[in-house]
Amino acid sequence: MTTVLDRTAPTNGAGLRARLSLTPKSSLAGQLDGAWWPRSRDLEAELPPLAAALDLPWGRITHVTVNPTHWPVVPHKVPVAGHTVHVGWFTEQHPDKMILLSYTVGRWDLLVIPPESEPAAAARLMNAAAIPGSVLTAGVLMANEAATERDILHSRQRETLWESEGGACMCPSGIPMRHSGTLASANS
Known part of the structure; x- marks a missing residue:
């Protein structure tokens, strides 16, 4: 079962929430341990709520x-939250x-889900990234x-094309026809 966390972890008084989906503890090692959906591309603002939310399940992020x-x-x-997280970058990652x-x-x-993602897309990605033993990479x-x-x-x-080309049955008046549930006989 996938664990979805939406924890409040105040940062600079803002009260942002880290949107996470974590792989449940399992003996199956996968490519990813879950997904994170930040609200912006501001790493300095987004990292504190993420690290604070992970303190309990994973320990202090350094x-x-x-x-x-x-x-x-x-x-x-x-x-x-009282300590410093060191940030590095690698273009190979x-x-x-x-x-x-x-x-x-x-x-x-x-997996870092783009902040501009639609909620339905983010939900699909969060679920897929948290499947235990999955061999699917971020890419x-x-x-x-x-x-x-x-x-x-x-x-x-x-x-849209179907509807615009008259895909729905229409009466000459332009009102969609409804089926009455009865069949007309050949004599009527």
Whole structure:
């Protein structure tokens, strides 16, 4: 079962919430340990609520690495609840993945869902990233979601076209015909 956390962790008096979906504890090791859906591309503002929300289930986060592609500013250090999280960046790391490290507990890899994502897309990604033992990487999950979004868009376009071309049965008056539930006989 997937654990979805929406915890309040005040930062600078703002009371932001970290939107997380974590892989449940299991003997199945996967590519990702869950997903995080930040509200912005401001790592300095987004990291404190994330680290605070993970303190209880994972322990104190001490280091984070990101790919700078999606983060306009990557600070070297971010103060979090009485300690400092050191931030590093690597262009070799997938842009949609964040690595979190703890001196005492270990390493976790999170899919980072773009802040501008629609809630339905974010929910699909959060669920997919938290499947125990999944071999899907951040890149594969993001590519799959892009394909799903294209399919949804094409489906909506086909439906709109169908309706605009008279796909629904219409009377000469332009009002959709309703089936009465009875069949007319050939003599009527």
